[in-house]
Amino acid sequence: MYRPLASISNKFRNINNFSSIERSYQSSKALPDLTKDRYAVQRGDFSEIKNSDIKHFESILSSSRCITDKSDIESYNVDFLGAVRGYSQVLLKPKTTEEVSTILQHCNSRKLAVCSQGGNTGLVGGSVPVFDEVILSMQLMNKIEHVDEMAGILVCQSGCILEKLEEHVSERGLCMPIDLGAKGTCHIGGNVSTNAGGLRLLRYGNLHGNVLGIEAVKADGTILDLMSNFKKDNTGYHLKHLFIGSEGTLGVITKLAIACPTASKAKNVAFLGLESYDALLKTFLAAKRDLGEILSACELIDSESLKVSTQQYNLTSPISEYPFYLLLETSGSNAEHDEEKVSNFLEAAMNRGDILDGTVSSEGNKVAQMWQLRESIPTALIKEGYVFKYDISLPLSHFYEIVPVMRERVGDLAIRVCGYGHIGDSNLHLNVSCTEFNDNIYKRVEPFVYEYTSKLRGSISAEHGIGFLKTNYLKYSKQPEALDLMKELKTMMDPNGILNPYKVLPRNT
Known part of the structure; x- marks a missing residue:
C-alpha cells in the first residue's frame, strides 16, 4: 500500500555524505594511448610551435599565463574519461576577449592549430588536443x-563554472x-559550445532557447x-x-547572456522502484499528465547503474532492489499544492501496481542525497576502469531495448553494461x-x-556533441x-x- 507523503519521507534511510565526486581525470591512473596511435589519425598540415611563437604569446599574456612545462600541461592533454590524449607543448590562459583575439590572429597567420578548452569534462574527446594543438584554456x-x-x-564570461553561476x-x-x-567543474562556455542538455531540459528546454546572445x-x-x-530580438540571421x-570549431565563445528562470520555492523528489521498463514508461506518462507544469526532471536508472553508484561511493539506496528506478522531481511555487499533486500521483500509480516501492522528500539534504545516487553514476563507472559511453536519443517505445542487446553482444568481455x-x-x-x-x-x-x-x-548524440570520438559516425x-x-x-x-x-566534421571529408 502507498503510504502518506510524510511517512514515505520518514522512510528514507541514511546515505553516506560525500561532498566531492571526482570530476576530472585521475592522475593516479595510467595515461591512455596517444589519440593518434589508438585511432590511427594523420596530423593535418599545420605549423609546429617555435620559440618565437612562445615569446610572442608571452608578450601577450606574460610567462605566468603561457605555460610550457610538460608536467603542468599533462592533465590538459587528457580527457575526462582517460580515452584520448594529445601532446600539446603550450597552454595559454587569457583573461580577456582582446587577448583571445590577439592569440588567434597570430595562430591563424602562422597556421597553428588551436584547441579551446573549458572545464575539460567532455565525454567525446572534443576538449583536448589530438596532436600538438595550442591549448587555449578559458578558466x-x-x-x-x-x-x-x-x-x-545573466551576463558572464565563458570560463565561469556552472555551480558558481x-x-x-x-x-x-x-x-x-x-x-x-x-x-x-564544467564551464558555461563549454556547456554552450556543446549545447549541453542535462537534468533540467525537460523543464527549461535546451541552450539554443535560453542563450540570448554571445560574444x-x-x-x-x-x-x-x-550579445x-x-x-x-528578431533582427536577421541568428548568428x-x-x-x-x-x-569550438567555428569560433571561441568568450562571453554570453543567458535567461535565468525564477527559482522554485517548493521542490519534491521521489525515488521509485519498478519491475519493468513498461511499468516505468507508464509511470512517466502518468507523471506528465498528473504533475504537468511542476514536473521538472524525470530520470531512468537501471539496477546495474544504481549498483555501481552505491558500490563505488559506499552509498545506500533508500529502497530495496528493483530492475528499474525512476527519479522524479517537481518544482513549483506552492509547497502544499505540489505535495498534494505528488501524493495523488504516487497513490494512483501504486494502486495500479506500476510502482512497487518508493520514497519522496522535500527536505533539502534528502533531496540532494537522492540526486547523488543518480549524479554519481558516470564517475562511479570510470572508477571501475575504462568506459565506452554512448549518449543517444531513441523513441520511448524502444528506449531501453539496446541495453540488453548490448549485454548479449559483448558478453563476458565487459564488467557491466548499463543504461540510465x-x-x-x-x-x-x-x-x-x-x-x-x-x-x-x-x-x-x-x-x-x-x-x-x-x-x-x-x-x-543527444547532448554530449560529436567531438573527436563520433566524427566518422555523424553520417x-x-x-x-x-x-x-x-x-x-x-x-x-x-x-x-x-x-x-x-573534431565534429568527419575526418574523411
Whole structure:
C-alpha cells in the first residue's frame, strides 16, 4: 500500500555524505594511448610551435599565463574519461576577449592549430588536443559581469563554472536553466559550445532557447559582438546559433547572456522502484499528465547503474532492489499544492501496481542525497576502469531495448553494461565498462550502436556533441547534403582549419 507523503519521507534511510565526486581525470591512473596511435589519425598540415611563437604569446599574456612545462600541461592533454590524449607543448590562459583575439590572429597567420578548452569534462574527446594543438584554456575568463533580476538575465564570461553561476543567481531568486552532474567543474562556455542538455531540459528546454546572445572570436581574431539582453530580438540571421553546439570549431565563445528562470520555492523528489521498463514508461506518462507544469526532471536508472553508484561511493539506496528506478522531481511555487499533486500521483500509480516501492522528500539534504545516487553514476563507472559511453536519443517505445542487446553482444568481455538517463527527453546513456580499453569490445559496439540508433531514426548524440570520438559516425544522423553544408560553413568561418581540428566534421571529408 502507498503510504502518506510524510511517512514515505520518514522512510528514507541514511546515505553516506560525500561532498566531492571526482570530476576530472585521475592522475593516479595510467595515461591512455596517444589519440593518434589508438585511432590511427594523420596530423593535418599545420605549423609546429617555435620559440618565437612562445615569446610572442608571452608578450601577450606574460610567462605566468603561457605555460610550457610538460608536467603542468599533462592533465590538459587528457580527457575526462582517460580515452584520448594529445601532446600539446603550450597552454595559454587569457583573461580577456582582446587577448583571445590577439592569440588567434597570430595562430591563424602562422597556421597553428588551436584547441579551446573549458572545464575539460567532455565525454567525446572534443576538449583536448589530438596532436600538438595550442591549448587555449578559458578558466581565467571567469568574471560575472551583470545579473538583471527584473528580466532574469545573466551576463558572464565563458570560463565561469556552472555551480558558481548557480550560487550567484540563486542569491537573487533565480536559477540556471541547465544543471549537470559535472557542474562543479564544467564551464558555461563549454556547456554552450556543446549545447549541453542535462537534468533540467525537460523543464527549461535546451541552450539554443535560453542563450540570448554571445560574444565570440573567429579564427582570424575578429571579435563578433552578438550579445543581446532580450528574449525577443528578431533582427536577421541568428548568428549566435552557429556557435551554440559547434564545439569550438567555428569560433571561441568568450562571453554570453543567458535567461535565468525564477527559482522554485517548493521542490519534491521521489525515488521509485519498478519491475519493468513498461511499468516505468507508464509511470512517466502518468507523471506528465498528473504533475504537468511542476514536473521538472524525470530520470531512468537501471539496477546495474544504481549498483555501481552505491558500490563505488559506499552509498545506500533508500529502497530495496528493483530492475528499474525512476527519479522524479517537481518544482513549483506552492509547497502544499505540489505535495498534494505528488501524493495523488504516487497513490494512483501504486494502486495500479506500476510502482512497487518508493520514497519522496522535500527536505533539502534528502533531496540532494537522492540526486547523488543518480549524479554519481558516470564517475562511479570510470572508477571501475575504462568506459565506452554512448549518449543517444531513441523513441520511448524502444528506449531501453539496446541495453540488453548490448549485454548479449559483448558478453563476458565487459564488467557491466548499463543504461540510465533523461527519459523525460528521450536521452539514454548507454555504458559498457571494462578494466581497460579493449579493442574486441570496441569493434563489437562500434559502429553497431550507431547503426542500431539510426534504424530507429534516433540521434547518435543527444547532448554530449560529436567531438573527436563520433566524427566518422555523424553520417548516421546527418544526410550528405547537411554534412556538405557544415563543411562549407567551416571553410568560410575558418579557412585554415585551425580551430579544434579533427573534431565534429568527419575526418574523411
